[in-house]
Amino acid sequence: MAEDNVVFVGNKAFMNYVTSVVMQFTTQNAGEVVVKARGKFISKAVDIVEVVRKRFLKDQVDVKDIKIDSEEFENKDGKQVRVSSIEITLVKK
Amino acid sequence: MAEDNVVFVGNKAFMNYVTSVVMQFTTQNAGEVVVKARGKFISKAVDIVEVVRKRFLKDQVDVKDIKIDSEEFENKDGKQVRVSSIEITLVKK
Secondary structure (H helix, E strand, O other): OHHHHEEEOOOOOHHHHHHHHHHHHOOOOOOEEEEEEEOOHHHHHHHHHHHHHHHHOOOOEEEEEEEEEEEEEEOOOOOEEEEEEEEEEEEEO | OHHHHEEEOOOOOHHHHHHHHHHHHOOOOOOEEEEEEEOOHHHHHHHHHHHHHHHHOOOOEEEEEEEEEEEEEEOOOOOEEEEEEEEEEEEEO
16 A cells, blocks of 8 residues: 555656646545665655645645665676665655 | 864775774774764765774674765755765763
């Protein structure tokens, strides 16, 4: 159930993700939404959360928790690479 | 005093910042180090923290706190832009 309220940030247009988060809180009536991203999309995820909580849902949602992590794996050249990730949990006030 | 233990992530090479954080904990004997970044450098800041805590200072430091914020200002074309920021506090175990 909780997994329904996850928005995974990637290559799509910025406003797609903003709309998606806003709609989870409004149309879907979610109590919490988790915004997740990896690698270079981490900055974009933070931007999305900030636009949601300071503009579209101003005074309606809070940042409840932020987690960062990373995992190491072998890339196609056989080299070990580490990719970071972030999970930002937004909660309805 | 606390402000001495801040590493602000920008354009410099990745390992510069990693070394800087590690040295604050080791040579400087800091109890806490805050890694700060804005805009596109947020992803890089998370990568730096992950490399420090999972490799260079493995089992020696923890993430104590993560804060995100943003501020809106007028750019040179007179347009309102929002820039996000992150502050990750690392603490010695």
